[in-house]
Amino acid sequence: MERTTRAQQQRRTRERLLAAGRAVFLRRGYLAATVEEVAAEAGYTRGALYKHFGGKEGLWLAIVEDRAESRLRALHDVLDRAADREDLLAALTPVDPPDEDAARWSAAAAEVLAATAGRPGAAAAVADAQRRHDERLAALLERHCARLRLRPAMPLPQVVVALGALGVGLALRRAVDPAADVAAATAGVLAAVFPAEGVRR
Known part of the structure; x- marks a missing residue:
């Protein structure tokens, strides 16, 4: 089985956070959406979101x-x-x-x-x-x-x-x-x- 590289993992994490962000912003609006909600939807901790994007x-x-x-x-x-x-x-x-x-x-x-x-x-x-x-x-x-x-x-x-x-x-x-x-x-x-x-x- 081919192993996933660190770069691939980071790219996948980023893509999942982007998809979750789109879904939450559409569902809740920008102001009501929270970092915690987006991270949970993507299946990660808020730390992952801050690492990739710095915040909301x-x-x-x-x-x-x-x-x-x-x-x-x-x-x-x-x-x-x-x-x-x-x-x-x-x-x-x-x-x-x-x-x-x-x-x-x-x-x-x-x-x-x-x-x-x-x-x-x-x-x-x-x-x-x-x-x-x-x-x-x-x-x-x-x-x-x-x-x-x-x-x-x-x-x-x-x-x-x-x-x-x-x-x-x-x-x-x-x-x-x-x-x-x-x-x-x-x-x-x-x-x-x-x-x-x-x-x-």
Whole structure:
């Protein structure tokens, strides 16, 4: 039987803690979740969580970066197949209706922003993670806008920030008001940001 190396064990522990963190944050929200609860769900002690992530905030940031990486890869694949403006808009339009996890995740993210806003060190870590994601997304959109000869109505870094804030806000609105026409609001904003008259011939 092949023996598990220390590096493999550490990677497995990290992955199990990430999965447990995602489950607990979705179920309980960020503020109500505890290090002890996450560790127990993963089958470890709280010491393992502190060793790998430094605490609840570090775990959250690791989950966010893992989630962002996965979503960027998926968007990259979809945009590679985009043939025109309509395909790009469709790729950027959230699934409607959004799944329940998306609404819960947005609520947890809002809790994180509220909890870290008054703490410069924690706020800087959250902002840095978001900035890295935004820069990669803006670069991805820039490449495909150039390929599809699209001229956005505003600089792409600003587009990414605006769409990110819109996505969180609309997900929260939909969570408290299921009748809200989130799809129409998103479509209207995207159409304005990537206008048809902005297509270069």
